[in-house]
Amino acid sequence: MTRQVRRRASRTPVYALLALAVGGAAVALALFRLPAAAAVTVTPASGGTSIAADTAATGGNGAWTSLGAITIAEAAAADFAAGQANFTLILTAPAGFEFNTGQVPNVTGASGDLSGLTMSVPSTTTVKLTFITDPTADVIDTVVIGGVTPLQVRPTNATPLASGNIMRIAGNPGTAMIAGITTDVTNFGTLIEVNGAAVQLGFTTQPGAAVA
Secondary structure, eight states: OOOBOOOOOOSSOEEEEEEEEETTEEEEEEEEEEOOOOOOEEEOBOSOSOEEGGGOTBTSOOOOEEOOOEEEEOSSTTSBOTTOSSEEEEEEOOTTEEEOTTOOOOEEOOSTTEEEEEEEEEETTEEEEEEEEOSSOOSOOEEEESSSSOOEEEESBSSSOOEEEOBOOTTSOOSOOBTTOOTTTOOSBEEEEEOOOOOOOOOSSOOOOOOO
8 A cells, every 4th residue: 555645835845755564564665756836926918908999900990019928937846737748828818809810929938847838829819828848847937928029919899998808718728737827817918998099079069159
């Protein structure tokens, strides 16, 4: 019979003692390291809280707004779970916004436990991060999306005004196992559409003469 004596989440290495009961006595066979997990810190994209309705795809000029970088930083080495081969994290735009499929944001962080980092924009509503993690997680990693080539967004319609967060949603989350990212909750960037500039002033009734 085997039993795990010690295992807890920590930033320091966690060890477990594998023991075998022989004639009523526990005989230690091996001391081995277990990866610890805590929770990643997500820094949402900036620059999306004042997107003019003038830039909407319909009813506007269709101009794109470039967002700031999204950062996913491990607190413990196993926050990106070990042994993930070409796993994916899919982020979805809030209703009323779309991504620029013609500009794929860059991604950095392929060091330590992570490799094969690639980004894609499969549709106007989703962006996808694909990655590989080592069989053993022993390095704290940080992934930065859009640090050089930014993710771009625009409203789909000039009216009604839209708002919401870029999130990993339950209907299309991808396959990645990342501690601390909660489906339909974790915010990867807030997008808010605001009224555009006034271009014409009109009257339905002619105003009366001004009095000094």
